[in-house]
Amino acid sequence: MAESSYLARLCAHTPTPNFAELATVLRHGRPSRPTLFEFFLNGPLYTTLAGKAYVPKADGLDSVRLVLWAFRQAGYDYFTYSPPQFGFPAGEHRRNQTISLNDGAVIADRASFQAYRWIEPDACDYTSLQTIRKEIPAGMKIVLCGPGGVLENVIRLVGYDHLCFILADDPALAQDIFDAVGSRLVRHYEIACQYDTVGAAISNDDWGYKTQPMLSPADLRRYVFPWHQRIVAAIHKAGVPAILHSCGNASEIMDDVIDGMKFDGRHSYEDAIQPVEAAYEQYGARIAVLGGIDVDFVVRSAPAAVYRRSREMLERVGGRGSYALGTGNSVPEYVPAENYAAMVWAAVEARSGKP
Numbered sequence: 001m002a003e004s005s006y007l008a009r010l011c012a013h014t015p016t017p018n019f020a021e022l023a024t025v026l027r028h029g030r031p032s033r034p035t036l037f038e039f040f041l042n043g044p045l046y047t048t049l050a051g052k053a054y055v056p057k058a059d060g061l062d063s064v065r066l067v068l069w070a071f072r073q074a075g076y077d078y079f080t081y082s083p084p085q086f087g088f089p090a091g092e093h094r095r096n097q098t099i100s101l102n103d104g105a106v107i108a109d110r111a112s113f114q115a116y117r118w119i120e121p122d123a124c125d126y127t128s129l130q131t132i133r134k135e136i137p138a139g140m141k142i143v144l145c146g147p148g149g150v151l152e153n154v155i156r157l158v159g160y161d162h163l164c165f166i167l168a169d170d171p172a173l174a175q176d177i178f179d180a181v182g183s184r185l186v187r188h189y190e191i192a193c194q195y196d197t198v199g200a201a202i203s204n205d206d207w208g209y210k211t212q213p214m215l216s217p218a219d220l221r222r223y224v225f226p227w228h229q230r231i232v233a234a235i236h237k238a239g240v241p242a243i244l245h246s247c248g249n250a251s252e253i254m255d256d257v258i259d260g261m262k263f264d265g266r267h268s269y270e271d272a273i274q275p276v277e278a279a280y281e282q283y284g285a286r287i288a289v290l291g292g293i294d295v296d297f298v299v300r301s302a303p304a305a306v307y308r309r310s311r312e313m314l315e316r317v318g319g320r321g322s323y324a325l326g327t328g329n330s331v332p333e334y335v336p337a338e339n340y341a342a343m344v345w346a347a348v349e350a351r352s353g354k355p
Helices: 006-012 019-026 043-053 062-074 110-115 128-135 150-158 160-169 171-192 217-237 254-260 276-283 295-300 303-317 337-351
Strands: 078-081 141-144 198-204 242-245 265-267 288-290
Touching: 006 043, 006 062, 006 337, 019 198, 019 288, 043 062, 043 337, 062 078, 062 128, 078 198, 110 171, 128 141, 150 160, 150 171, 150 217, 160 171, 171 198, 171 217, 198 217, 217 242, 217 254, 276 288, 276 303, 295 303, 295 337, 303 337
Parallel strands: 078 141, 141 198, 198 242, 242 265, 265 288
Antiparallel strands: none
């Protein structure tokens, strides 16, 4: 192409973050200019985008500092962050690039459940949410996330196959495990959302495959969704919007997401399940649709095609709002940086009013 690459243009432009734009999207409103949303990028891309703005200080905040400056340069109005002390430690996975849903399980029965050493949110240090304030550029906020979600962490602790057996053979133990994880996640959001640097919060919890949820809708409604309802209530009580990041086919449970748990926005869409264009037409009046440019499409397509689909999506939603542009899931390292930049540039360029 005659012009500089999409990535070069993205790295050279002058961003003007304004979290109020994303907040408008999450209220199902129409922002004043195209708005972006992403859960996370990847290490090399963070380094490229942050450029000289990122200055390491070896104070324990370098990882969040890198994400902050990368998100800013890419045109986001926020950056994602979860204070690192709280989580649900389990065993090691045998592989790094692909993760088995059965590796690393540490709870097998009532005895191992009672022996597990839980990390309590109240014993964790959340002050990094305040310490980083002096470095947050004007207009930006933190979008808080969790160390995984309710179902994700239960599977991590128990193993997917074994969880299915427990659900059938010992539902009381299953309930106790879900309650132990869910109650601590609620407390995580109660504590973290009190910091005024937090503008919104993500409950990140994958629930499904391409064709159906990982558990039956009945089991999700019994064990998982009540805790997400409490998580959303805690986030809303702090006065900030609640976002669901959840992969998989949600067609059977979208009413639960919108009307039961009352999430303000949903992230993670896949063309093989339902293209984001169709998802927006079906749900955009009820919940903010975030991202959705299919990751496989972004990987396999030419940058110009990624740019074109992204621009067409922005034109589709322009008069209605309730949408922020981004990938269907996240930006792992195998996504070509130029293809990612082509998607984002569609929004950044449109902010200037260029055709």
